[in-house]
Amino acid sequence: MADQQGDRNVEDLHLQSLTKKFGDVAAVDDLTLTIPAGSFFALLGASGCGKTTTLRMVAGLEDPTAGTIRIGDKDITGLRAFERPVNTVFQSYALFPHLDIFENVAFGLRRRGIKDVTTQVEQILDLVELGPMARRKPTQLSGGQQQRVAVARALINKPDVLLLDEPLGALDLKLRRQMQIELKRIQVDVGTTFVHVTHDQEEAMTMADTVAVMNKGRIEQMGHPADIYELPRTVFVANFLGQSNLFDGRRSGMSGDDILVDSHGLTFAIPSDRFFAEGEDAIVGVRPEKIHIADGADVDTVPENHNRVPGRVTDVSYTGVSTQYLVEAAWGQELGVFEQNVVVGDRCDVGDRVVLHWSPSHTFGLDPSGGSTVGVDTEVLALGALNARLLGDSAGA
Amino acid sequence: MRWLRKRLVGIIAVLVLVYLFIPIAVIMVLSFNNPAGKYNLSWNEFSLAAWTNICGVPGVCSSFVTSIEIGIISTIFATILGTMISFALVRYRFRGRSTTNLLIFLPMATPEVVMGASLLALFLNLRFPLGQLTVTIAHIMFIISFVVVTVKARLQGMDPRLEEAARDLYANPRAVFRYVTFPLVLPGILGAALLGFSLSFDDFIISFFNAGTLVTFPIYIWGAAQRGIPVQVNALATIVFLVALVIVLSGQLLSYRRRKALEAR
Numbered sequence: 001m002a003d004q005q006g007d008r009n010v011e012d013l014h015l016q017s018l019t020k021k022f023g024d025v026a027a028v029d030d031l032t033l034t035i036p037a038g039s040f041f042a043l044l045g046a047s048g049c050g051k052t053t054t055l056r057m058v059a060g061l062e063d064p065t066a067g068t069i070r071i072g073d074k075d076i077t078g079l080r081a082f083e084r085p086v087n088t089v090f091q092s093y094a095l096f097p098h099l100d101i102f103e104n105v106a107f108g109l110r111r112r113g114i115k116d117v118t119t120q121v122e123q124i125l126d127l128v129e130l131g132p133m134a135r136r137k138p139t140q141l142s143g144g145q146q147q148r149v150a151v152a153r154a155l156i157n158k159p160d161v162l163l164l165d166e167p168l169g170a171l172d173l174k175l176r177r178q179m180q181i182e183l184k185r186i187q188v189d190v191g192t193t194f195v196h197v198t199h200d201q202e203e204a205m206t207m208a209d210t211v212a213v214m215n216k217g218r219i220e221q222m223g224h225p226a227d228i229y230e231l232p233r234t235v236f237v238a239n240f241l242g243q244s245n246l247f248d249g250r251r252s253g254m255s256g257d258d259i260l261v262d263s264h265g266l267t268f269a270i271p272s273d274r275f276f277a278e279g280e281d282a283i284v285g286v287r288p289e290k291i292h293i294a295d296g297a298d299v300d301t302v303p304e305n306h307n308r309v310p311g312r313v314t315d316v317s318y319t320g321v322s323t324q325y326l327v328e329a330a331w332g333q334e335l336g337v338f339e340q341n342v343v344v345g346d347r348c349d350v351g352d353r354v355v356l357h358w359s360p361s362h363t364f365g366l367d368p369s370g371g372s373t374v375g376v377d378t379e380v381l382a383l384g385a386l387n388a389r390l391l392g393d394s395a396g397a
Numbered sequence: 398m399r400w401l402r403k404r405l406v407g408i409i410a411v412l413v414l415v416y417l418f419i420p421i422a423v424i425m426v427l428s429f430n431n432p433a434g435k436y437n438l439s440w441n442e443f444s445l446a447a448w449t450n451i452c453g454v455p456g457v458c459s460s461f462v463t464s465i466e467i468g469i470i471s472t473i474f475a476t477i478l479g480t481m482i483s484f485a486l487v488r489y490r491f492r493g494r495s496t497t498n499l500l501i502f503l504p505m506a507t508p509e510v511v512m513g514a515s516l517l518a519l520f521l522n523l524r525f526p527l528g529q530l531t532v533t534i535a536h537i538m539f540i541i542s543f544v545v546v547t548v549k550a551r552l553q554g555m556d557p558r559l560e561e562a563a564r565d566l567y568a569n570p571r572a573v574f575r576y577v578t579f580p581l582v583l584p585g586i587l588g589a590a591l592l593g594f595s596l597s598f599d600d601f602i603i604s605f606f607n608a609g610t611l612v613t614f615p616i617y618i619w620g621a622a623q624r625g626i627p628v629q630v631n632a633l634a635t636i637v638f639l640v641a642l643v644i645v646l647s648g649q650l651l652s653y654r655r656r657k658a659l660e661a662r
Binding site: 059060061080081082086087088090091092094095096097098107108111112153154157 | 565
């Protein structure tokens with residue numbers, strides 16, 4: 001299958017000032033984006049951020065209010081869905097229930113007037129390892145198998161771009177992991193550009209070469225998954241992609257190449273190339289796994305240049321590979337810390353006085369517009385609030 | 398006691414089935430009767446006369462054929478119109494859509510006597526000659542409601558993404574309809590047609606008002622009931638029942654066979 005794309009140039013997908021309004025609400029707002037040919041591109045965002053609308057506009061199932069969509073030099077904005085060299089894997093697969101697997105997969109070829117479809121269909125069914133299922137009806141297949149049929153049905157048409165709309169959303173966790181690897185393998189095999197829409201940050205990071213984090217119809221940040229994770233540029237990205245500890249502060253000076261930020265009576269150093277706040281106010285951020293936890297005698301060994309926060313352990317949960325701590329800082333905020341379980345038995349206990357510390361090169365400074373909780377899973381926030389209330393009640397009683 | 402408690406549900410189920418099928422059984426049995434007087438109400442002696450000479454009584458077969466004709470023609474028209482109305486109501490937003498939605502159900506809610514009488518008044522006022530045409534028109538009218546209800550439910554239950562997937566897979570609007578929408582709605586349409594035919598074949602009240610001198614099968618039986626229903630009517634009724642039974646059973650058998658075949662693979 002590797003030579004499938006060999007006879008044709010795969011070209012970049014360009015979205016230019018793409019806008020979609022439903023009434024007065026802009027679902028997608030002036031989106032400009034180039035998706036490189038042959039890449040596995042993930043559009044990541046919470047539900048309602050405009051990612052699916054973007055995908056549907058590329059597919060031709062939704063008309064943009066403004067802007068253009070091009071593949072290479074070819075403007076496809078005005079083409080109808082069935083005229084576009086683009087195919088979609090739908091969220092619930094949308095397999096035709098009245099056709100068997102073979103006919104589902106052959107559907108696109110037949111509509112384009114191709115008479116002899118058998119070889120191609122058999123070939124693609126082998127690629128997704130469903131050859132023996134050809135004469136079954138979709139309802140007789142498991143979720144994972146249906147998912148692969150949906151991929152085969154789209155891929156057999158050799159589209160310039162394959163769109164995947166939350167393709168793994170309906171699968172259970174284990175199967176999802178398996179299919180992530182599978183999809184990535186297929187993408188490498190065929191070399192087609194994959195545009196994958198998902199709200200699952202882990203899924204996006206596992207599969208994609210490039211991730212674009214979308215919020216309120218705009219791209220917040222785009223790049224290699226590791227780059228975005230290590231250096232989020234907005235509060236939304238810091239919270240949505242993985243977890244972050246964020247605290248409000250004010251810029252107070254410089255120390256060499258580092259910008260100093262005062263926060264709750266402490267001073268944090270942030271390298272200037274990791275600092276994105278526009279004004280004097282800034283939010284200091286660090287990922288939970290970058291934080292070291294020191295107690296007792298260890299406190300003296302904390303490197304001099306590290307940022308540090310003293311606090312008290314309020315929760316310890318052991319998860320096997322790591323131990324997750326919640327540490328309450330002097331100003332009441334709880335910080336999350338992940339520590340690898342390298343040394344057995346060396347764990348802190350609830351109530352211990354500890355010092356959290358981390359390298360300035362793992363610190364980032366963000367612009368505080370919008371507050372420090374945008375992008376946090378609202379369910380987590382609700383749970384936190386509930387927890388606080390329960391604790392408050394029991395303390396009062 | 399325990400024996401009874403264990404089997405109570407089964408016993409009741411059998412009793413209900415007996416209750417449902419006794420009238421039909423009586424009709425079938427009496428089709429082999431040679432009645433003593435002019436009323437075919439009590440068993441006298443076995444005879445195949447009604448079956449060997451099924452059109453032997455004047456008017457039986459012609460009225461039967463008339464009813465079949467009316468049933469087929471009105472079902473075809475009503476199914477086509479009703480299907481198109483359903484698509485319009487489900488797929489398009491237009492002025493008066495919700496009103497139409499409501500009005501289409503009215504014939505189902507209107508008492509048949511009222512509908513029959515008002516249709517008669519309409520035809521008389523228009524000086525439209527009563528006959529097979531007026532009965533057919535009346536039947537089309539009330540079958541449409543049933544077709545719309547059935548087909549609309551089917552259309553609404555269809556995942557809109559299936560049609561989007563077809564468009565995505567190079568199907569132009571015509572192909573989307575032909576290869577995806579229509580095959581998926583077809584079972585609903587066929588069901589509606591079967592229901593429509595049986596409603597038409599069965600209808601007495603509305604037909605009676607608008608038939609003029611035309612005699613449909615139900616009208617014939619009603620007329621015959623005054624002076625004794627001929628045994629041939631029992632024979633024809635038995636045939637109708639058996640045909641319906643065969644249709645239902647073969648449908649069941651087909652889906653059972655298909656399921657078995659797929660499991661065996």
